[in-house]
Amino acid sequence: MLQHGNDAERPARPTGTPAGIPGTHGHGLGSGTSRRRFLTATAGAGAALASPALLTGCGTAQAKGGNLQFWNFYGPQRSPDPAINAQSKWFTDMVAKWNASHRQQIDLVYLPQPTYLNGFKLPSAFATGEGPDVFLLSPGDFLRYYNGGVLADLTPYMEKEAVDDFGTALDSRKVDGKVYALPMEVEPLAMFYAQDVWEKAGLSEADIPTTWDQMLDIGDKLRTRTRAGLVFETNPGYYQNFTWYPWMWQGGGDVLDQQGNVAFDSKATRQALAFWQDAVRHGITPRTLPAAGDVISGFKGGNVALWQQGIWNVSSFKAFAPKYKYGVFKLPLPPGGRYVTTLGGWSFCANAQGRNPEAAAEFCVWALGSMKDDSIDRMVDWCVGAKSDVAPRASALERGAAKGGYDSAIMKKFKDEIFPGGRAEPRYPPVVYKAISDAIQGTMLAGRGVAGEAERAARSIAAYTKSYKGASLI
Amino acid sequence: MSSVAAQEGRRTSVAPAQAPVSSDRRRLSRKHREWLAAGLFLAPDVLGLLVFVAVPMVLSIGLSFFQVSGFGSYEWIGLGNYRRMMDDPLFWDSMKITGEYVVILVPVLFCVSLGLGLLVKQKLPGVGVYRTALFLPYVISLVVVGVLWKFLLDEQTGVVNRAMRAAGFDGESWLGSPSLALGCVIAVMVWVMMGYYMIIFLAGLQEIPKEFYEAAKLDGAGPWTTFRTITWPLLRPTSFFVLLMSTVAAITGGLDLIFVLTNGGPANGTSLAIFYIYQQAFGFGEYGYASAMGSFLVLIMVAVSAVIFKFTRGGRFDDGE
Numbered sequence: 124m125l126q127h128g129n130d131a132e133r134p135a136r137p138t139g140t141p142a143g144i145p146g147t148h149g150h151g152l153g154s155g156t157s158r159r160r161f162l163t164a165t166a167g168a169g170a171a172l173a174s175p176a177l178l179t180g181c182g183t184a185q186a187k188g189g190n191l192q193f194w195n196f197y198g199p200q201r202s203p204d205p206a207i208n209a210q211s212k213w214f215t216d217m218v219a220k221w222n223a224s225h226r227q228q229i230d231l232v233y234l235p236q237p238t239y240l241n242g243f244k245l246p247s248a249f250a251t252g253e254g255p256d257v258f259l260l261s262p263g264d265f266l267r268y269y270n271g272g273v274l275a276d277l278t279p280y281m282e283k284e285a286v287d288d289f290g291t292a293l294d295s296r297k298v299d300g301k302v303y304a305l306p307m308e309v310e311p312l313a314m315f316y317a318q319d320v321w322e323k324a325g326l327s328e329a330d331i332p333t334t335w336d337q338m339l340d341i342g343d344k345l346r347t348r349t350r351a352g353l354v355f356e357t358n359p360g361y362y363q364n365f366t367w368y369p370w371m372w373q374g375g376g377d378v379l380d381q382q383g384n385v386a387f388d389s390k391a392t393r394q395a396l397a398f399w400q401d402a403v404r405h406g407i408t409p410r411t412l413p414a415a416g417d418v419i420s421g422f423k424g425g426n427v428a429l430w431q432q433g434i435w436n437v438s439s440f441k442a443f444a445p446k447y448k449y450g451v452f453k454l455p456l457p458p459g460g461r462y463v464t465t466l467g468g469w470s471f472c473a474n475a476q477g478r479n480p481e482a483a484a485e486f487c488v489w490a491l492g493s494m495k496d497d498s499i500d501r502m503v504d505w506c507v508g509a510k511s512d513v514a515p516r517a518s519a520l521e522r523g524a525a526k527g528g529y530d531s532a533i534m535k536k537f538k539d540e541i542f543p544g545g546r547a548e549p550r551y552p553p554v555v556y557k558a559i560s561d562a563i564q565g566t567m568l569a570g571r572g573v574a575g576e577a578e579r580a581a582r583s584i585a586a587y588t589k590s591y592k593g594a595s596l597i
Numbered sequence: 598m599s600s601v602a603a604q605e606g607r608r609t610s611v612a613p614a615q616a617p618v619s620s621d622r623r624r625l626s627r628k629h630r631e632w633l634a635a636g637l638f639l640a641p642d643v644l645g646l647l648v649f650v651a652v653p654m655v656l657s658i659g660l661s662f663f664q665v666s667g668f669g670s671y672e673w674i675g676l677g678n679y680r681r682m683m684d685d686p687l688f689w690d691s692m693k694i695t696g697e698y699v700v701i702l703v704p705v706l707f708c709v710s711l712g713l714g715l716l717v718k719q720k721l722p723g724v725g726v727y728r729t730a731l732f733l734p735y736v737i738s739l740v741v742v743g744v745l746w747k748f749l750l751d752e753q754t755g756v757v758n759r760a761m762r763a764a765g766f767d768g769e770s771w772l773g774s775p776s777l778a779l780g781c782v783i784a785v786m787v788w789v790m791m792g793y794y795m796i797i798f799l800a801g802l803q804e805i806p807k808e809f810y811e812a813a814k815l816d817g818a819g820p821w822t823t824f825r826t827i828t829w830p831l832l833r834p835t836s837f838f839v840l841l842m843s844t845v846a847a848i849t850g851g852l853d854l855i856f857v858l859t860n861g862g863p864a865n866g867t868s869l870a871i872f873y874i875y876q877q878a879f880g881f882g883e884y885g886y887a888s889a890m891g892s893f894l895v896l897i898m899v900a901v902s903a904v905i906f907k908f909t910r911g912g913r914f915d916d917g918e
Contacts, residue, residue, distance in 0.1 A: 243879035250667045250884060267882055271668030348762065349753045357773060359862040410773020410863065414754070415747045426753045476669070553881035561687075561865065568863035569775045 190228045191483055193218065194248075194255035196239040199231055206442040206510070213509040217490055217501060227482040229257070249273060256477035257486060259469045260304055262295045262548040263361040263556065268472070270552075270593035274303040275473035275480045280488040285516075288494070292515035295547040296470055298594040304470035305491045307505055308512035310433045312366060312464050313541045314338070314455070315418075318448040320345055320428045331452045335398055338429070338455045342407040345428035351421075352407040354430040355399055358416070359564050364556055365465055365548050366431055367563050370395035372546060373460040378559065378584065379597050385588060387559070388581035394457055396566040396573040403567050410568055419443045433467060434537050437511035451533055453541050466545040468515065503528070513542045551596060558583040654895070661889035667882030678889035688890060690865060691873040692897075694779065698869055699847045702783045706843050707836075709791045714798030715828075728799075732792035739789065743857025746785045747772070775866035778859055782867050785858065786851060794839050801835025802828065830914075837912025841905050848898050870894055 198211025211233075218231045232255065238244050239259075248254045254273060268274050278286070278301045286293065286302060296304035321330075324345055332338040338353065346352030356363040371377070376391025402408035414421035418436050421427040423444050431454070440447060454464050471491055473483035491502055502519040506512040507528025514520040520538070523529060529538040551559070562580040565571040588596065625633070661679070664672040682688055717728045734742065749756050750771040758768030771781045805828065813823045829836075852871050855861060861868035861876065868876075874894065878887035 243875075246667055246879050246882055250665075250669070250882070252669055254668075267667070271666050271670070271882070273668050348768070351753060357863070358860050359865075360860060409752045410770035411752050413751070415744070415751065424754065553883075557687075557881075564862055564864040568773060569866070571864075 189478060190230045191256035191478055191486070192232050193229050193257040193486075194232045194234055194239070194245065195259050196234055196236045198233055200233050204439075204442055206438045209509040210505075213501075213505055221486060221489065225482075225486075227479055227486075229486060252476070254474050254477065256474050256479065256483040258472055258474065259307075260472045261361070261469055262467070262550045263365070265296060265304060265470075265550040266552050266594060266596065269298060269303055273474050273476055275475040275477075275484045277302045277305060277473065277484050277488055277492065280485050281492050282494050285488075285492050285494050288516045288518050289492070290517060292466075292468075292547070295550050302492075304472045305487050306468050306470045306515040307491055307502065308468040308510060309515045309542065309545075310435055310467040310512055311537060311542045311545045312369060312431060312433050312467070313451045313453060313537065314429055315422070315432045315436065316429045316450050316452070317422050317425075317427060318450050320350070320425070321450070331450075332455045334455050335457050339402060339405070339407055342402065342429055343405065346407055350425060351409045351413050351427050352429065353402055354413060354421075354427055355402065355408050355567075356431070357409070357411055357568065359560050361556060363563060364559050365467060367395065367399065367559075368549065369454055369464045369546075370398055370457075372463045373454070374457050375461070378549065378551060378555065379588070381597070383588070383595065383597055385581050385585040387584055388577045391457075392577045393573045396562060396577060398457070399563065399567045400570070400573065404570065419447075422449060423447055434512055434541075435510060437531075437533055437537070438509075441511070449533075451536055451541070462544050464541060464545045465548055466513075466542070467548050468512070507534075513538060549597070552587075552591075552593075554587040555584050555596070558587075657888045658892050660885055661892050663885045665883070665885040667884055671885075674885070678886045679893070681886060682889050682893060687865065687868075688870070688873060691868045691870045694866070694868060695848065695870040698779060698783060698851075699844060701780075702786055702847045703840065703843050705783065706787050706790055706794060707839060709787055710794030710839065711798050711832075711836075713791060713795040714802055715824075717795065718799055718802045728796075731795055734789045735792045737789075739851075739853035740857050742785065742789055743854050746781075747858055750781060772859055773863055775864050778863055778866045782851070782855065782858060785854060786847075789854075790843070790846070794843065797839055798832070798835060801832050804835075805831045833909070833914060834912040837905070837909045840909065841902060844901060844905060845898060848894065848901070 195214060197207075198214040200207070200211050202208055202211070214231055218229050222228050234242075234244060245254070245258065249268075249271065260268060260274075265274075281302060289306070292306050292309060293302055296302060296306065326341070330341065332341055342353030344352070356366045371392050374391030374394050376389045376395065377386050380386040399408070403410060412421075413426040414424060418427075418430060418432055419439055421430065440449060453462060456462060471487040473480060473487050477483055489498065491498060493499075499516065499518050499522060502514050502516055503523045503526060506514040506519065507523040507526060511534060514523050524538065529535050558580040562576040565576045566573050662673060662675055662677075664674045664677065713731055717724055717731070721727070737745075748754075750758075752758060752768060752770045752773065755768075755771075757771065761768050769777060772778050809827050809831070810823060813827055818826070849871055851869060852875055855867055855869060855872045856875075859867040861872050870890070871894070874887045874890045877883040877890065
């Protein structure tokens with residue numbers, strides 16, 4: 124019962140080997156072994172062997188049939204936040220439209236964001252063979268799910284024209300030229316600043332920093348006892364790494380080079396680690412996030428001057444602080460650096476081991492990856508209606524612009540200045556993520572030496588990549 | 598009701614029940630019937646423990662011998678996960694932090710709870726309100742507690758730093774400094790748990806006969822002597838219970854609070870073993886490795902409990918009662 128229902132279609136995975144269990148081989152009921160000891164050993168070995176079978180449950184979703192489950196953290200739900208309600212409606216409308224025209228029905232299952240992003244529900248569901256048929260996935264989790272064999276190949280359901288329409292947005296969601304996830308949005312990072320604070324300090328548009336040193340100076344100038352000058356993410360996690368990568372990339376650094384060799388211990392890495400460390404050491408950057416991480420409250424309450432944040436906050440400002448004046452600018456550069464920012468965003472994925480993988484894959488492509496007007500318009504509605512994002516498809520970006528979705532000064536800046544030159548969030552597996560995270564945390568908040576931390580992380584990544592088996596890490 | 602009347606009453610109430618005894622029941626002796634009753638009363642608990650604790654524990658130990666992908670693939674690797682654990686500096690760091698956490702939390706919690714227990718035992722006006730107020734944090738979800746304290750300890754706008762600034766001190770980054778964060782987690786945990794253990798101590802204190810205190814008073818004993826010679830020795834079973842339960846809770850609990858308050862940071866400064874195990878299992882899909890570490894943690898817990906039993910004689914009095 125270790126492989127549920129997929130044995131015929133998939134190569135057998137390594138399973139428990141009874142021969143390898145001590146106590147079950149070469150131990151008869153000899154004179155030296157009492158019946159009790161034999162029974163105890165047998166029970167122990169039995170428990171070890173039974174564990175995988177019992178922990179995977181008694182059947183897979185595939186065997187059960189019925190409606191497909193689409194797990195997400197947007198809807199259906201009701202919220203005091205009109206932006207969240209609009210996002211929920213986008214999801215419910217999409218599923219209702221599919222259900223009205225297809226035999227295979229889909230149920231939309233809402234999971235609160237903390238449960239979905241850092242919780243145990245999604246991993247536990249997959250571990251027990253009960254994973255949802257359609258689900259949302261971030262680039263940081265892509266490889267783990269791909270290597271686990273649960274991502275269905277979406278390529279057969281896509282026209283070539285549609286694949287081209289996505290362009291580089293699919294790069295981190297492809298393996299061997301095949302598409303395994305369809306991005307619903309592109310979310311670049313930029314610097315957000317409080318205009319009133321800026322103006323009160325006698326600063327103008329001309330003072331917008333273009334270098335790291337300038338930004339530190341301005342942060343230092345704008346900080347007070349109750350206002351953070353410059354905010355970087357401080358909580359350890361995938362998100363902190365995501366926000367730190369562009370500072371490393373700007374200096375020409377990387378975690379792995381084009382050949383997949385470890386390149387983390389570099390001048391650019393040390394420079395980026397030192398940048399965040401200096402900002403904290405000089406008291407310009409707080410050690411914890413203002414307003415417990417609530418961006419809108421932080422700005423509105425006057426507790427923040429500058430904050431590295433993503434495009435998604437544009438819709439949050441629109442919903443909760445429509446009159447609040449803020450500005451955005453491109454991430455400043457180190458000496459001799461080249462502009463780059465990280466592009467985040469979630470994707471639709473189909474479970475290759477679900478109830479009906481073909482229908483699930485067909486749904487993902489129907490929703491976001493078809494050349495039909497309906498599919499393109501749906502992405503436009505998501506990126507410039509329900510949310511404030513850059514559309515990952517050229518056609519949707521064009522239509523969104525024509526619809527006026529990028530007419531506001533902030534969105535125009537995101538589309539024309541901040542997004543171009545961006546790089547997709549990497550898909551490093553947990554061990555790589557953790558090594559980088561420890562280096563960031565160790566230097567930024569514990570004041571450890573940047574050289575030592577970069578070297579330690581590089582060693583840890585190298586040890587992992589040596590034994591890594593799976594799709595390409597880059 | 599006098600004791601004689603009570604006995605009469607008991608007789609009259611038992612007698613009619615014995616009249617229509619069936620032939621099946623006659624076959625069971627009184628001893629067997631008592632065994633049967635005990636078994637039936639215990640069965641739901643035993644069943645619950647078996648299904649929700651014992652079986653998962655055994656399965657978890659079994660799982661620790663496998664490399665688990667988190668997607669249905671299991672590969673037998675024998676002691677591989679345990680070897681990996683021995684070489685994992687992050688795990689040992691988390692064990693060290695857990696050690697510090699337990700060594701500070703348990704005695705502080707013990708003393709604060711005992712102090713509060715002694716305080717709310719006094720006949721003070723409105724003592725019921727104090728008892729309720731002190732117990733309240735215990736009934737709040739740890740997630741809510743985490744969010745609440747995150748705001749209170751905020752660097753810029755938190756109440757704690759505002760009060761410090763008003764008093765002329767500089768504010769601190771309570772949750773952002775590796776040297777302070779663990780202390781803050783411990784302080785919040787004490788705030789949450791003290792009400793529960795206060796009630797336990799209060800129950801223990803109320804069990805001590807008043808006559809002992811009256812005799813001590815007649816002998817001219819002061820408060821400290823009374824506490825040292827009467828309260829403390831007679832609280833031994835309660836103290837043992839509090840010590841054992843708070844130690845076990847400290848080793849295995851607090852995950853929700855860490856998750857909300859610090860997420861294991863800053864720089865792994867609050868990454869308790871239980872948090873690291875959770876992260877490996879549900880964050881990284883390393884279920885086999887997490888099971889190995891979990892099994893090891895259970896072993897440590899059993900060893901610590903055994904030491905507590907040994908040194909407190911299981912909370913028994915010297916005469917073995």
